[in-house]
Amino acid sequence: MPRKALDREMEKVKRDIMEMTELVSKAVLKAIAALEKNDRDLARKVGIEDDLINEYETQIKKRSIQTIALQQPVAKDLRIISVSMDVAYNLERIGDFARDIAMSLEYIDDGYVILEEITKMGKLGAQMVRDAGDAFVNERKEKIDTIMQMEDEVDKIYKSVFPILKKSVEGGEGKCSNALNLILISKFLERIADHSVNITNRAMYEIYGKEEYL
Amino acid sequence: MITANTADRLLKILLWASAFAIILVLFSIMGYVFLMGAGVMNLEFIFTTAKNNWKEGGIITAIEGTLIVVSIAVLFAAPIGIGAAIYLAEFTREGKTTKIIRLAADSLNAIPSIVFGLFGLTLFIHYLKDYTGGASLLSAGLTLSFMILPTIMRTSEVSIRTVPLQEKMGSYALGATKLQTVKNIVIPGALPGIFTGIILSLGRAAGETAPIVFMTALNPITPSSIFRGGNALTTTLYYLTSEGISINRAFGIALTLILIVLTLNYSARFVNNYLTRNQRR
Amino acid sequence: MSMEKIIVRELNLWYGEKQALEDVNMQIRENRVTALIGPSGCGKSTFIRCLNRMNDRIEGVRITGKVEIDGKNIYDKDVDVVALRKRIGMLFQKPNPFPMSIYDNVAYGPRIHGTGDKKKLREIVEDGIRGAALWDEVSDRLETNALDLSGGQQQRLCIARTLAVKPEIILFDEPCSALDPIATGKIEELIHDLKREYTIVIVTHNMQQAARVSDYTGYFLLGEMIEFGKTKKLFENPHKKETEDYITGRFG
Numbered sequence: 001m002p003r004k005a006l007d008r009e010m011e012k013v014k015r016d017i018m019e020m021t022e023l024v025s026k027a028v029l030k031a032i033a034a035l036e037k038n039d040r041d042l043a044r045k046v047g048i049e050d051d052l053i054n055e056y057e058t059q060i061k062k063r064s065i066q067t068i069a070l071q072q073p074v075a076k077d078l079r080i081i082s083v084s085m086d087v088a089y090n091l092e093r094i095g096d097f098a099r100d101i102a103m104s105l106e107y108i109d110d111g112y113v114i115l116e117e118i119t120k121m122g123k124l125g126a127q128m129v130r131d132a133g134d135a136f137v138n139e140r141k142e143k144i145d146t147i148m149q150m151e152d153e154v155d156k157i158y159k160s161v162f163p164i165l166k167k168s169v170e171g172g173e174g175k176c177s178n179a180l181n182l183i184l185i186s187k188f189l190e191r192i193a194d195h196s197v198n199i200t201n202r203a204m205y206e207i208y209g210k211e212e213y214l
Numbered sequence: 215m216i217t218a219n220t221a222d223r224l225l226k227i228l229l230w231a232s233a234f235a236i237i238l239v240l241f242s243i244m245g246y247v248f249l250m251g252a253g254v255m256n257l258e259f260i261f262t263t264a265k266n267n268w269k270e271g272g273i274i275t276a277i278e279g280t281l282i283v284v285s286i287a288v289l290f291a292a293p294i295g296i297g298a299a300i301y302l303a304e305f306t307r308e309g310k311t312t313k314i315i316r317l318a319a320d321s322l323n324a325i326p327s328i329v330f331g332l333f334g335l336t337l338f339i340h341y342l343k344d345y346t347g348g349a350s351l352l353s354a355g356l357t358l359s360f361m362i363l364p365t366i367m368r369t370s371e372v373s374i375r376t377v378p379l380q381e382k383m384g385s386y387a388l389g390a391t392k393l394q395t396v397k398n399i400v401i402p403g404a405l406p407g408i409f410t411g412i413i414l415s416l417g418r419a420a421g422e423t424a425p426i427v428f429m430t431a432l433n434p435i436t437p438s439s440i441f442r443g444g445n446a447l448t449t450t451l452y453y454l455t456s457e458g459i460s461i462n463r464a465f466g467i468a469l470t471l472i473l474i475v476l477t478l479n480y481s482a483r484f485v486n487n488y489l490t491r492n493q494r495r
Numbered sequence: 496m497s498m499e500k501i502i503v504r505e506l507n508l509w510y511g512e513k514q515a516l517e518d519v520n521m522q523i524r525e526n527r528v529t530a531l532i533g534p535s536g537c538g539k540s541t542f543i544r545c546l547n548r549m550n551d552r553i554e555g556v557r558i559t560g561k562v563e564i565d566g567k568n569i570y571d572k573d574v575d576v577v578a579l580r581k582r583i584g585m586l587f588q589k590p591n592p593f594p595m596s597i598y599d600n601v602a603y604g605p606r607i608h609g610t611g612d613k614k615k616l617r618e619i620v621e622d623g624i625r626g627a628a629l630w631d632e633v634s635d636r637l638e639t640n641a642l643d644l645s646g647g648q649q650q651r652l653c654i655a656r657t658l659a660v661k662p663e664i665i666l667f668d669e670p671c672s673a674l675d676p677i678a679t680g681k682i683e684e685l686i687h688d689l690k691r692e693y694t695i696v697i698v699t700h701n702m703q704q705a706a707r708v709s710d711y712t713g714y715f716l717l718g719e720m721i722e723f724g725k726t727k728k729l730f731e732n733p734h735k736k737e738t739e740d741y742i743t744g745r746f747g
Binding site: 307380383384386389391394402403 | 579
Binding site: 003 | 702703732738
């Protein structure tokens with residue numbers, strides 16, 4: 001006795017999450033690229049595309065709630081559907097951070113120097129988002145290890161950013177406002193990594209059903 | 215070429231004709247008996263004793279005799295029949311014993327009624343003369359009770375089996391014993407069917423001639439004791455006809471008998487409806 | 496933490512040559528609702544009937560193993576089955592009120608167990624009907640025929656009838672399969688209330704119902720108990736693949 005309707009709904013939800021992951025991951029990369037090249041058009045584009053990401057979240061949540069109401073999934077089906085709402089929420093938050101990063105270009109004066117640490121964090125973050133989405137959609141349990149590794153790395157870099165900027169401001173090389181903005185950006189990137197970890201944990205709950213991953 | 219539709223209609227007409235034939239036969243007999251019997255039918259005919267070898271007076275002795283005989287028959291057959299039915303339906307599992315009992319009942323049903331008469335003659339009039347008073351109303355009643363025993367047993371059994379298993383399970387689940395369940399659930403539930411069976415066999419017993427032809431008197435006798443002889447409607451009818459005493463009066467008896475049996479049949483239906491008023495299943 | 500009321504050990508049951516239950520082990524806790532689920536013919540109904548020895552009446556049934564209630568094996572030779580059934584009430588798929596008045600239905604049990612006193616009987620009957628959440632609906636017509644009630648009311652009357660015998664355990668064998676959703680909801684609510692005073696075992700083929708009413712769930716398949724555990728756990732994250740397949744509706 002297959003459950004075609006439920007299976008169809010779950011496939012659709014997973015496909016949406018996959019597409020959303022792709023969009024969000026690209027948004028992070030674009031935001032960093034905009035920073036690197038001081039490309040304000042690209043930054044604005046990131047802001048506009050965030051609306052699409054938000055729309056994805058709304059749609060996924062709507063579909064999940066309807067599926068719970070109409071199909072009454074239990075066990076793994078229930079875990080997939082309920083976790084997908086949480087995953088969509090986390091992706092949406094990451095999207096917001098990508099937008100915030102891109103937007104902060106508005107407040108940065110020309111002639112700033114982007115730290116390679118920040119670029120690295122951005123690339124790591126984008127990769128983490130992709131891996132986390134993959135872990136959920138394709139049920140890749142081994143992803144938890146790689147994600148945790150990257151998370152450690154991001155944390156390490158994040159901790160190193162503050163002294164570097166402090167030094168540059170104290171040395172009179174960098175502008176104070178630019179440094180503040182860069183601190184904020186690195187904070188956003190650190191949060192992106194955290195949300196990616198959240199998503200991966202939900203994926204582990206989906207796979208194992210253990211409440212510690214909730 | 216006969217189309218399927220036409221064939222359908224033809225068949226329908228044929229079947230209707232068969233059904234109608236039954237009504238026709240019934241009404242012919244009833245109508246004829248009524249026409250022939252109505253002439254002698256009056257209060258005197260019903261309520262007085264016959265005189266002059268049944269040629270005058272009434273048939274009250276035969277009516278009383280019949281009623282007494284069938285009452286005796288039921289009084290003996292009902293407890294045994296119902297008891298056997300309860301045993302078969304509730305207290306034993308299907309097996310050799312039940313098969314033998316059922317076979318016995320069916321065979322009993324298949325025995326020609328005159329054989330019962332012969333048997334009754336031997337048993338009650340010769341061997342048990344001291345207890346039955348010989349050719350008495352009691353002997354006639356007992357003979358008839360043998361005859362209606364299988365009917366009462368089978369109708370009671372069927373009726374007991376229609377008591378839903380869930381009701382019995384409900385009783386057992388409340389901690390009732392088998393006896394309590396039979397007493398409180400099975401018998402009350404089966405009662406309408408049992409009653410109907412009894413009343414229908416009453417009617418049948420009232421209509422039998424052969425089994426009691428040896429036990430009833432030909433001359434009018436007012437029943438005074440079940441150990442003495444008496445008349446019955448059927449045997450009197452037989453006597454009046456076979457001896458050519460009075461065909462008209464024979465039809466009068468026939469009409470009386472039909473009325474009694476029909477009344478019994480209808481009251482069976484009435485009793486059944488009354489008793490099942492609380493059991494919608 | 497509640498105590499174990501019923502402990503089933505290595506229970507096997509055969510219908511003639513056919514084995515219907517295989518090595519069933521289970522602990523049923525006091526004042527909890529334990530649900531038994533599984534596809535048709537999986538043995539769940541057969542199992543629940545072992546708990547009040549209702550299978551005794553069926554021809555060709557052979558049982559091995561133990562069912563201990565309060566530590567006493569109910570299949571021991573010295574057990575009085577009638578007294579046992581008084582302690583263990585049972586509700587069936589189809590409401591089966593007796594064809595008598597509402598009052599007499601509820602009074603049936605106490606009467607056969609020897610309650611003669613009219614005043615006492617009346618109290619027991621009222622308590623039973625109240626306990627089954629039926630009092631408000633029938634208090635003014637206790638003398639009317641029980642078969643005039645709706646299906647859901649009839650089932651609650653059967654519960655009242657059971658409560659009047661004052662059992663310790665109540666077994667429900669698919670009690671809502673003949674009822675509409677509203678009547679079903681009332682029975683489920685009632686089961687929830689009843690567990691304060693009784694230990695409840697319910698067989699159901701409605702998994703949502705098992706999920707809603709029970710604290711523990713056992714999954715039966717082909718006469719074996721595949722999985723047993725807390726209902727929350729079983730419906731969120733079953734251990735066995737067979738259980739998962741069944742409860743997610745991908746069975747067979």
